[in-house]
Amino acid sequence: MNQSIKVLSNLVKSSNTSRSLINAGSRRSVLFKTLNTNNTVRNFSTKQSKIDKDDEKTFDYTDKLVVQKLETYIPCYTIMNQDGIVSKPEQDPNFSQEVVTKMYKTMVLLNTMDSILYDVQRQGRISFYMTSFGEEAIHIGSASALDMGDTIFAQYRETGVFLWRGFTVDDIVNQCCTNDLDDGKGRQMPMHFGSKKINLQTISSPLTTQLPQAVGSSYAQKLAGEKNCTIVYFGEGAASEGDFHAAMNFAATLSTPTIFFCRNNKWAISTPSKEQYKGDGIAGRGPNGYGIRTIRVDGNDIWAVHNVTKLARKIAVEEQVPVLIEAMTYRVGHHSTSDDSSRYRTVEEINYWKETKNPINRLKNYMVRKNWWTEDQEKAIVAESRQLVRESLMKAEKRKKPALSEIFNDVYSELTPNLIEQQKELEEHLKLYPDEYPIDQYAK
Amino acid sequence: MLSRNSSNFIGSLIARSFHSSSATRSAPSAPINYPSLKIENAGELQKMNLFQAINNAMDIALKTDPKSVIFGEDVGFGGVFRCTVDLRDKYGANRVFNTPLCEQGIAGFGIGLAAQGATAIAEIQFADYIFPAFDQIVNEAAKYRYRSGNQFNCGSLTFRSPYGAVGHGGHYHSQSPESYFGQTPGLKVVIPSTPIEAKGLLLASIREPNPVIFFEPKLMYRSAVEEVPVGDYEIPLGKARIVREGKDITIVGWGAQMRVLLQACQMAEEKLGISCELIDLRTIQPWDVDCVVNSVKKTGRLVVSHEAPKTGGWAAEIASTIQERCFLHLEAPIQRICGYDTPFPLIFEKFYLPDHLKNFEAIKKTIAY
Numbered sequence: 001m002n003q004s005i006k007v008l009s010n011l012v013k014s015s016n017t018s019r020s021l022i023n024a025g026s027r028r029s030v031l032f033k034t035l036n037t038n039n040t041v042r043n044f045s046t047k048q049s050k051i052d053k054d055d056e057k058t059f060d061y062t063d064k065l066v067v068q069k070l071e072t073y074i075p076c077y078t079i080m081n082q083d084g085i086v087s088k089p090e091q092d093p094n095f096s097q098e099v100v101t102k103m104y105k106t107m108v109l110l111n112t113m114d115s116i117l118y119d120v121q122r123q124g125r126i127s128f129y130m131t132s133f134g135e136e137a138i139h140i141g142s143a144s145a146l147d148m149g150d151t152i153f154a155q156y157r158e159t160g161v162f163l164w165r166g167f168t169v170d171d172i173v174n175q176c177c178t179n180d181l182d183d184g185k186g187r188q189m190p191m192h193f194g195s196k197k198i199n200l201q202t203i204s205s206p207l208t209t210q211l212p213q214a215v216g217s218s219y220a221q222k223l224a225g226e227k228n229c230t231i232v233y234f235g236e237g238a239a240s241e242g243d244f245h246a247a248m249n250f251a252a253t254l255s256t257p258t259i260f261f262c263r264n265n266k267w268a269i270s271t272p273s274k275e276q277y278k279g280d281g282i283a284g285r286g287p288n289g290y291g292i293r294t295i296r297v298d299g300n301d302i303w304a305v306h307n308v309t310k311l312a313r314k315i316a317v318e319e320q321v322p323v324l325i326e327a328m329t330y331r332v333g334h335h336s337t338s339d340d341s342s343r344y345r346t347v348e349e350i351n352y353w354k355e356t357k358n359p360i361n362r363l364k365n366y367m368v369r370k371n372w373w374t375e376d377q378e379k380a381i382v383a384e385s386r387q388l389v390r391e392s393l394m395k396a397e398k399r400k401k402p403a404l405s406e407i408f409n410d411v412y413s414e415l416t417p418n419l420i421e422q423q424k425e426l427e428e429h430l431k432l433y434p435d436e437y438p439i440d441q442y443a444k
Numbered sequence: 445m446l447s448r449n450s451s452n453f454i455g456s457l458i459a460r461s462f463h464s465s466s467a468t469r470s471a472p473s474a475p476i477n478y479p480s481l482k483i484e485n486a487g488e489l490q491k492m493n494l495f496q497a498i499n500n501a502m503d504i505a506l507k508t509d510p511k512s513v514i515f516g517e518d519v520g521f522g523g524v525f526r527c528t529v530d531l532r533d534k535y536g537a538n539r540v541f542n543t544p545l546c547e548q549g550i551a552g553f554g555i556g557l558a559a560q561g562a563t564a565i566a567e568i569q570f571a572d573y574i575f576p577a578f579d580q581i582v583n584e585a586a587k588y589r590y591r592s593g594n595q596f597n598c599g600s601l602t603f604r605s606p607y608g609a610v611g612h613g614g615h616y617h618s619q620s621p622e623s624y625f626g627q628t629p630g631l632k633v634v635i636p637s638t639p640i641e642a643k644g645l646l647l648a649s650i651r652e653p654n655p656v657i658f659f660e661p662k663l664m665y666r667s668a669v670e671e672v673p674v675g676d677y678e679i680p681l682g683k684a685r686i687v688r689e690g691k692d693i694t695i696v697g698w699g700a701q702m703r704v705l706l707q708a709c710q711m712a713e714e715k716l717g718i719s720c721e722l723i724d725l726r727t728i729q730p731w732d733v734d735c736v737v738n739s740v741k742k743t744g745r746l747v748v749s750h751e752a753p754k755t756g757g758w759a760a761e762i763a764s765t766i767q768e769r770c771f772l773h774l775e776a777p778i779q780r781i782c783g784y785d786t787p788f789p790l791i792f793e794k795f796y797l798p799d800h801l802k803n804f805e806a807i808k809k810t811i812a813y
Contacts, residue, residue, distance in 0.1 A: 151560065185593035194592045201559055202592035206583045212549045213584070216556025216564070223513065223538060223562060230560075242576075246549030253544055254553075410594040411629045413653040416682070416730040 074283045076328055077308060078298035082356055084365030086303065093306055097372050103144065103164075103302065104367060105381055107136040107360050110160045112385035113169060114333070117176060120393065121190075121337040126176045128190045132159050134300070134332030137359030138263055140164055141305025142231070142327075145313055149228040151217050152200045153210035156191050157263065158233045165198040173392045179399035180443045185410070186402040207238040211247035211260070215322075218256040222320055229257035229316040231309075236326075237268020239282045248290040251322035258322040259312045260292075263299065265331035270344040283326035292324050299327030300359040330357065400443040404430075478668075478703055479687055481640050486673035495665040497639035497672050498527045498604070501646040502565060504676050506535045509563050511600075512650070514540045516550055516567030524569060525606055525665050551577035551603070555585050558598035558655070565650060571607035571659055572616040578624070585655040586630030599653035604646070606662035607635070608700050609751055609797055614790040620699075620752035620783070625657050626729040626761065632656045632681055633728035637702040639670045644679030645726060652681060661700035684732035686739070690721035693745040693807055696736055696762060698725045701749055701798070708803035715804075718811055728758055736762065737769050744775035745810045749798050754782035776813035779806040 079091050086092045095103070114131035121129040132139065139160025146152075152161065159172065171183075175193055178186035184194055184202065194202025201210070201217070214232035221228050238244065239262055251258045262282045266273050279285065286294030293315060297308040305327055312323035330353035334341045341350075367373035408415060408423045415423070430437060492500060505512050514528055520542040522529035532540040543550050547568055554566040568574045574581070581603070589597035609618050625633045632654050636642035642660065649656040687702065688709060697705045702724050709720035721739050725731055740746050746766055748759035759780040766778060781798040789796055 183593050188591050194595055196595045209584050212552025213556035216553040217560040220557045220560035220562040242548055246546045249544045250549045250553050410590045
């Protein structure tokens with residue numbers, strides 16, 4: 001009681017005099033006092049006087065009235081042509097036959113899996129799918145330059161990255177079939193992978209939200225003194241979102257070990273990149289726009305992508321600063337199974353990219369030149385991949401869906417009272433209509 | 445977001461009108477004694493206002509958790525409301541730092557920090573400016589654990605933001621956006637009403653394994669003063685506080701509205717002999733249904749009051765829930781005394797707000813029904 005009386009008096013005191021007390025501490029009233037008492041004018045800052053003249057160091061003043069316009073474009077780094085010839089042999093990463101074969105096989109597996117699962121969606125056996133046709137070199141080239149301790153934030157068209165890091169066809173198919181082995185517990189649409197074991201933060205549909213998150217993630221890595229970085233993948237369409245601007249600016253000013261990896265495949269669903277931006281692509285925004293070190297790379301050249309990502313990782317981890325990579329490529333497939341891209345682009349355009357810039361053929365030609373690959377091996381690996389995906393699909397389709405209790409779990413770390421109640425409501429309801437819902441398709 | 449006028453804004457905070465002369469005419473003769481919450485084994489006490497209590501809570505959070513960081517617009521020099529004063533000097537610019545002026549960036553950055561295992565305490569300068577971060581908060585933070593099947597979460601993320609009327613805040617320095625977030629599964633929403641509770645609830649929010657939005661009543665930053673324990677203590681989320689026991693009618697509110705409601709309760713008692721039970725909800729989501737249900741079963745009557753507009757406000761959620769659970773106990777329709785369904789108007793603030801007189805009238809009508 002004594003205490004509350006004391007508090008009472010405090011409150012009364014502060015309320016009666018609140019206006020004057022508060023104003024006494026404000027800048028406005030200090031200014032008022034200063035003027036009235038005719039004291040020498042003083043700076044209200046407690047900081048020592050220092051004039052920031054940094055701009056004089058960073059740019060020149062001129063008396064020429066010139067409007068700046070875009071004149072120089074960032075060049076695109078490429079070292080291996082369509083025939084598999086490396087123009088600068090010293091820049092060939094020179095992986096062993098074993099590693100290169102694994103890379104190639106992963107690209108073929110991705111391609112084969114995409115073809116099958118695309119058709120499977122068309123048959124209505126999974127609800128949705130997105131292929132990676134044409135972007136295989138980006139996936140394997142970049143993933144092979146990373147460390148497993150590097151955290152990945154992805155958009156949704158990076159399946160090859162996950163395969164390279166040890167995600168299996170089973171993992172992919174289980175998620176697409178939303179069965180009880182899906183680590184995401186069947187809650188998200190197909191292609192929204194997430195995996196603790198390969199350090200992949202779960203994918204979500206809202207575009208570009210993962211960019212500022214990746215900056216936060218890499219800040220945490222820096223704070224913890226880790227020798228790792230965070231890489232974040234996104235398309236050129238996603239780069240138009242506000243979150244792109246937020247992330248680039250935060251990463252630069254807070255100096256975080258983040259690799260921004262843009263897949264510029266020229267199309268955001270039906271919107272061509274010329275309707276997406278007027279500047280020098282995404283790379284053009286990096287150096288002058290945000291003060292971020294930037295590289296543009298031929299996304300269909302696996303060695304160029306690998307070299308660029310490896311260098312970016314070195315800069316990010318050693319210097320603790322962000323790097324922007326823009327990989328130029330082409331989305332050969334439809335945007336998704338819900339899209340028919342022939343309504344907004346020509347077959348000639350698609351075929352041009354398939355024939356003259358094909359990333360898989362480029363690596364195949366490289367291997368053939370080294371006598372590492374034959375047509376027989378090609379046939380065998382395609383057949384093997386088809387078999388693997390088909391078997392995986394057969395197994396996944398037979399499994400139950402996750403248990404119905406998973407509707408309510410993980411909203412919070414614990415079940416809140418209303419969730420416990422709503423779960424009971426559903427259970428009671430299902431007892432009334434056991435035959436109206438596909439209960440037996442779900443795990444217990 | 446050009447017109448925040450932050451520094452001058454603090455200086456010109458004006459205590460709410462119930463201290464003004466016109467209000468005093470119909471106010472009870474005794475000054476308002478807002479009862480302090482007793483913290484068991486509290487140890488040493490120190491007089492603190494609300495912003496000092498918040499600062500003290502964050503000081504403890506940074507001291508006890510080396511993975512914790514504080515960031516936002518202007519938090520480095522101490523914050524436009526002084527909540528982060530001295531913390532950068534004490535814990536270093538790596539842990540207490542300014543961000544670029546971009547709310548969606550602050551929110552996304554905080555989510556990433558938390559997902560990577562750090563404790564993220566993000567400040568949004570005014571609740572009115574939280575909307576650019578709405579996508580990150582609603583689509584990302586709230587769903588992070590659920591959508592990953594509990595492989596990942598951003599539970600160590602807390603958003604702090606000043607909310608509510610302040611006398612002259614106009615459209616964009618006055619809003620109470622709690623019900624926008626209360627409707628989002630995955631988020632917890634907390635609003636304290638006194639310095640002691642602000643400290644205990646903020647520490648609990650920071651350590652809570654779920655993302656929390658913590659709205660601070662900026663009107664109370666300087667005007668509410670209590671003897672606050674200087675030690676480390678938490679007040680559990682999801683539990684309402686019965687500020688004053690009564691038997692005739694239940695009154696529910698939160699944040700700065702609690703003092704308005706206490707005044708209305710005292711008026712009702714002095715003028716009409718009505719015994720009001722006053723409940724501070726404290727946590728908006730998940731809210732303490734049992735506490736309100738038990739009270740209404742006892743009193744048979746309910747008034748819910750908040751500054752936010754009436755339509756779609758959190759009072760609607762409370763009223764419908766109580767109607768479902770206490771139908772046979774209700775002696776009168778549940779009353780909602782809220783802001784009007786208009787943007788928050790500058791010069792009409794005194795008329796706009798659900799003040800003690802509007803609440804007093806609602807109590808009177810509910811009793812007379």
